[in-house]
Every structure is written in C-alpha cells, then in structure tokens.
Amino acid sequence: MGSAYDYRRIADAVEAEISAGVLRPGDRLPPQRDFARRRRIADSTAARVYRELARRGLTVGEVGRGTFVRAAAPPPAPALAEPSPHAVDLTLNHPVVPGQAALLAAGLAPLLRADVLDSALRPAGVAGTAAARFAATELLARGGWRPEPGRVLFAGNGRQAVAGVLSALVPPGGRLGVEELTYPVLRALAPRLGVSAVPLAVDAEGVVPDALAAAHRAAPLGAVYLQPTLHNPLGTVLSERRREDLARVVRAVGVPVVEDAVWGFLRPDLPPLAALLPESAVVVDSLSKRLAPGLGLGFAVVPGRWREAVAEAVRATGGGPPGFALDAAARWLADGAVHAVADAKRRDAAARQEVAAAALAGFAVRGDPAGYTCWWELPAPWRAEEFAAAAAARGIAVTPGAAFAVTGARTPNAVRLGLGSPPVDDLARALGVLAALARSAPGDVRGR
Numbered sequence: 001m002g003s004a005y006d007y008r009r010i011a012d013a014v015e016a017e018i019s020a021g022v023l024r025p026g027d028r029l030p031p032q033r034d035f036a037r038r039r040r041i042a043d044s045t046a047a048r049v050y051r052e053l054a055r056r057g058l059t060v061g062e063v064g065r066g067t068f069v070r071a072a073a074p075p076p077a078p079a080l081a082e083p084s085p086h087a088v089d090l091t092l093n094h095p096v097v098p099g100q101a102a103l104l105a106a107g108l109a110p111l112l113r114a115d116v117l118d119s120a121l122r123p124a125g126v127a128g129t130a131a132a133r134f135a136a137t138e139l140l141a142r143g144g145w146r147p148e149p150g151r152v153l154f155a156g157n158g159r160q161a162v163a164g165v166l167s168a169l170v171p172p173g174g175r176l177g178v179e180e181l182t183y184p185v186l187r188a189l190a191p192r193l194g195v196s197a198v199p200l201a202v203d204a205e206g207v208v209p210d211a212l213a214a215a216h217r218a219a220p221l222g223a224v225y226l227q228p229t230l231h232n233p234l235g236t237v238l239s240e241r242r243r244e245d246l247a248r249v250v251r252a253v254g255v256p257v258v259e260d261a262v263w264g265f266l267r268p269d270l271p272p273l274a275a276l277l278p279e280s281a282v283v284v285d286s287l288s289k290r291l292a293p294g295l296g297l298g299f300a301v302v303p304g305r306w307r308e309a310v311a312e313a314v315r316a317t318g319g320g321p322p323g324f325a326l327d328a329a330a331r332w333l334a335d336g337a338v339h340a341v342a343d344a345k346r347r348d349a350a351a352r353q354e355v356a357a358a359a360l361a362g363f364a365v366r367g368d369p370a371g372y373t374c375w376w377e378l379p380a381p382w383r384a385e386e387f388a389a390a391a392a393a394r395g396i397a398v399t400p401g402a403a404f405a406v407t408g409a410r411t412p413n414a415v416r417l418g419l420g421s422p423p424v425d426d427l428a429r430a431l432g433v434l435a436a437l438a439r440s441a442p443g444d445v446r447g448r
Contacts, residue, residue, distance in 0.1 A: 016402035095420035124323035143271030157296030158286030160319030170222030177224035233416035359431035
C-alpha cells in the first residue's frame with residue numbers, strides 16, 4: 001500500500017508541474033529509467049507513475065518517440081457554485097499599478113529621437129555600458145548595501161542571469177543546494193544544466209543553516225540557490241540573526257551562494273546576503289517584477305573571481321542584454337520613474353495582503369505584509385491538486401504546493417496564491433470564493 005501511495009504522490013507532483021506551466025503540452029518526459037534516477041525511485045515505481053499520468057489524461061505515449069505532455073481534460077463543473085465568467089489567475093505575479101505606463105512613457109520620450117534610438121538599438125555586451133552599470137548600482141542598492149559597478153553584469157532577463165551564474169559555478173554532474181520548496185523554473189532549469197538539485201530543509205524563518213552544512217558534508221555542493229527575502233512560494237524573510245548564522249556556515253564550508261533578489265525591492269530596508277558575504281555571494285535580479293512583466297532585463301552582481309566565467313556563460317547562451325533596455329533603465333532611474341513605481345507597488349502589495357488576510361481569516365495562511373505571495377495550508381480533507389481543480393472550475397487558477405517541491409519526498413498539502421496580477425476587486429471576490437470552497441467538502445464539490 002505504501003508503494004501505491006508513493007507513486008500517486010509523485011504523479012501528483014508531475015501533474016502540479018503541468019498545471020503550473022513548468023511542463024507544457026508537447027514537452028517530452030524523460031525515459032522512465034532517467035525519471036527513476038532523478039526521483040530516486042525504483043524503475044517499477046516510475047513505470048506506475050507514467051501509467052497513472054496516462055490514466056489521468058495528462059500524457060500520451062508515442063511508439064519509438066517517448067512520452068509527451070498533453071492538455072488535461074477540463075475538470076467537471078462543480079455543484080457548489082456557478083463558474084465565474086471572468087478567469088482570475090492567481091498562479092502568476094505580474095503587479096502593475098495605476099499610472100505606471102505614463103511614468104515609463106515619459107522616460108522613453110528622448111529615445112524617440114533618431115540619433116538616440118540608433119545608438120540604443122545597437123548590440124550591448126554583458127558588461128553593459130558605464131552609464132548602465134552606474135544605474136544598476138542605484139537600482140540594486142538596499143539596506144545600506146550598494147554593489148560595485150565593476151561587479152555588475154547584464155542578461156536578457158532574470159532567468160538567463162540565473163542560468164548563466166549557475167552554469168558558471170556548478171559543473172555538469174555537480175550538486176546545487178536549494179530550499180526544499182523553491183521557484184518552479186529553478187527546478188526545471190537544474191536538470192537542463194546537468195545539475196542535481198539537493199533539497200535543504202526550511203522552517204518558519206527560511207532555510208536552516210545546519211541543513212546546508214549537512215548537505216555539503218554528505219557530498220560537496222557546487223553552490224546554493226536561495227531566496228532570503230520574500231521567498232517564492234513561502235513568503236518568508238530571513239531574520240537578521242538567521243542571516244548571520246547562514247553567513248557563518250557559508251564561510252565555514254566555502255560554498256558560493258546565489259541569491260535570487262527579484263522581490264527584494266519590496267523590502268528596501270533589508271540588504272542582500274552579499275552585504276555579509278561580499279566574496280561568496282552572487283545577487284541576481286531583474287526588472288520584470290520591479291517595473292513591468294515585459295521588461296525582463298536581468299542583473300548579476302558577481303565577485304571578481306567568478307565574473308569572467310559568468311560573463312562567458314551568459315554570452316554562450318545568447319542571453320546578453322538588449323541595448324534599448326539598458327538605455328531605458330538608466331533613463332527611468334534618472335527621472336525617478338523606477339522609484340515611483342516601486343513605492344507604488346509596496347503600497348499595493350500591503351493593501352492586497354490586507355485583502356487576503358480578511359478573506360482567508362481562520363485558515364492557515366502565511367504571507368509577509370510586504371509581499372505579493374500567500375502560502376495556504378489547506379484544511380482536511382482537501383488535497384492540493386483536488387482543490388486546484390475545483391478552483392479552476394470556478395474560473396480561479398491557483399498553484400498546488402507540489403509544483404515547488406524539489407523532490408517528490410515532500411509534496412505539501414498547500415497552494416500558493418499570487419496576489420499581484422488581478423484587479424483588487426477581482427482578487428477579493430476570488431479569495432472569497434476560495435474561502436467558501438475550502439469550508440466545503442470535496443465530495444460536495446463533486447456533487448456526490
């Protein structure tokens with residue numbers, strides 16, 4: 001009975017990856033033996049997982065080609081409530097505040113001059129320009145920390161910056177320490193780089209320093225990828241004491257830290273780990289959350305000993321930055337647009353957290369008052385995947401916790417709510433629907 005439970009849990013995790021968009025229709029799953037090795041399960045268990053995925057209508061096998069993801073059948077209509085006429089997507093976090101476009105448009109006006117535009121449209125290297133590096137130091141500075149301009153590198157977006165840093169620091173076949181619940185794209189990226197993601201235990205404060213030390217003792221880690229400030233999905237923020245404890249462990253074991261600081265702008269009072277570990281920590285950031293989803297200019301603040309290796313890795317993947325984005329970012333910083341938009345998003349995030357706290361009062365919900373994320377541990381007897389399907393039938397998309405689990409060993413019975421994308425009124429209505437859904441029984445929803 002235990003093995004049956006295990007294979008279904010692993011199938012749940014794969015289904016969650018499909019729901020979250022980590023695995024897309026048409027993606028090919030690895031051969032069953034490779035899948036078994038990656039998940040540290042028996043070949044026979046992997047075969048049962050693949051059969052279960054096919055039974056659920058999530059995959060299709062093609063003789064001689066392999067197993068591919070296909071679109072899942074839509075869930076049955078619920079009996080509890082009528083489906084919403086307007087879909088509300090809480091799987092994404094793309095905050096846009098009123099007046100944002102007007103602020104950004106003003107900074108772009110000078111770029112419409114032919115001579116300026118001609119220069120901005122030329123290729124840019126990963127080192128950017130002197131003006132762009134200076135602007136980046138202003139953009140990334142927080143909590144009394146300010147990067148040295150010579151350490152700043154640029155990429156086309158934040159994901160390319162992360163990929164370049166990791167490929168430079170962790171060789172193929174190496175081990176990457178990662179919080180046991182982490183950014184789904186990182187989970188998908190690690191195997192593509194030939195890197196094994198090693199889960200590190202987390203508690204209410206974030207990653208446990210002793211877990212990092214124990215993982216490194218078991219077999220050396222090439223690097224550690226962490227989200228110390230407004231972790232996705234948990235919303236945790238490392239306390240000052242936890243940061244200091246973590247820094248001591250990092251110094252002792254001598255492993256590089258890659259800090260994903262994409263949400264750090266929401267807590268300008270907190271410096272990154274690089275303030276404590278100037279020669280051991282790389283800071284990765286981007287414009288996508290700070291300004292707008294389509295502005296994906298990525299940044300990496302890299303200690304000198306790794307700078308050339310990271311620059312070469314970004315260049316090798318074609319992940320260099322567009323010159324137009326570098327020029328625009330510098331102008332938006334100069335005219336105050338970046339700071340104005342960031343300030344507005346801090347107020348917006350706080351207001352949305354208040355909406356969530358009111359709508360989900362009485363439930364086990366975790367969310368930092370400054371963040372755009374809520375982590376909801378569902379009440380029994382709900383299972384995360386079943387809850388997500390029932391929510392989808394009401395026109396509300398949420399992400400099951402399994403989508404964030406590094407391995408199938410921990411598939412939390414929780415969902416992540418991204419509060420940043422829908423209008424506030426739609427968000428409040430959707431959260432009210434989800435609260436009513438959680439108070440019902442799964443059998444009532446299925447109309448049994």
